[in-house]
Every structure is written in structure tokens, then in C-alpha cells.
Amino acid sequence: MALTSKQQQFVHEYLIDRNATQAAIRAGYSAKTAYSIGDENLRKPEIAQAMEAATAKQAERLELTADDVKREAWAIARDLGHPPAARVSALALLSKLFREFSDKQEHTGKDGEPLAVLVEGRLGGR
Numbered sequence: 001m002a003l004t005s006k007q008q009q010f011v012h013e014y015l016i017d018r019n020a021t022q023a024a025i026r027a028g029y030s031a032k033t034a035y036s037i038g039d040e041n042l043r044k045p046e047i048a049q050a051m052e053a054a055t056a057k058q059a060e061r062l063e064l065t066a067d068d069v070k071r072e073a074w075a076i077a078r079d080l081g082h083p084p085a086a087r088v089s090a091l092a093l094l095s096k097l098f099r100e101f102s103d104k105q106e107h108t109g110k111d112g113e114p115l116a117v118l119v120e121g122r123l124g125g126r
Helices: 005-017 020-026 034-043 045-062 066-078 084-097
Strands: none
Touching (some): 005 020, 005 034, 005 045, 066 084
16 A cells, blocks of 8 residues: 555654654644654554665665664774763663663573463463
8 A cells, every 4th residue: 555645754754853753743744643643653564664665775875784883883882982871872772783682571481382370379360
């Protein structure tokens, strides 16, 4: 399904600052509903696909690679001339890019099976 002109503009605006509410307003959606429209647009598969394509084009235009981002973040993290907050942010970005730290933890049972949970004295909560 093709994007509407507002949705196309939303994609363009979102890539400027990654703020869905402001992107929705700049794309012509009502300021009253911009927060929910922005959130809704981010979840639409066709819009996500358009953003992915636009981001790839943007990176190609800039000749930017993931290695460039990692290299620059590492330089900022090591440089004592940068404020501590900038250095911490650079390290946080690097940890996400390298997936060393995660906010989520997955737990599985034996051989990757789902965990059995004891609820109210019964297995599975039945």
C-alpha cells in the first residue's frame, strides 16, 4: 500500500530529529492528536519500511557506515576533553551497538523450553 502525502511527509520530518510528535505536527497533523498519530505511524509496517529505506539512502548520501559511528563514539568516550556526560552517552551508544548490555533478559527452561511457573500452589496456574 502506498503512503499518503502526509505519511510521506511524516517520514521525511521524522528523520530530521526522530521526534514522532513534532514530525506529525510538521507533516500537517493536528497538534492535539500529534502524539497518538506519531506513535501510530511508527507502528505501521509500510511507514517503518519507508523510514528504513530513507535512512539507508541518507547513510549512503553521507557515506556513513556503522563502523564510522562506532569509531566516532569511541573517540568521544576516550577523549578527556569532552564533558563526562558526552563520554557516558558515547559508551552507552557503543554498548547498544555491540549488544553487550541489554535492558531485557530472557529466561528459558531446560533445552530452551518455556519456564514452568508455580502459581497459587499449582503448576501453570490452573
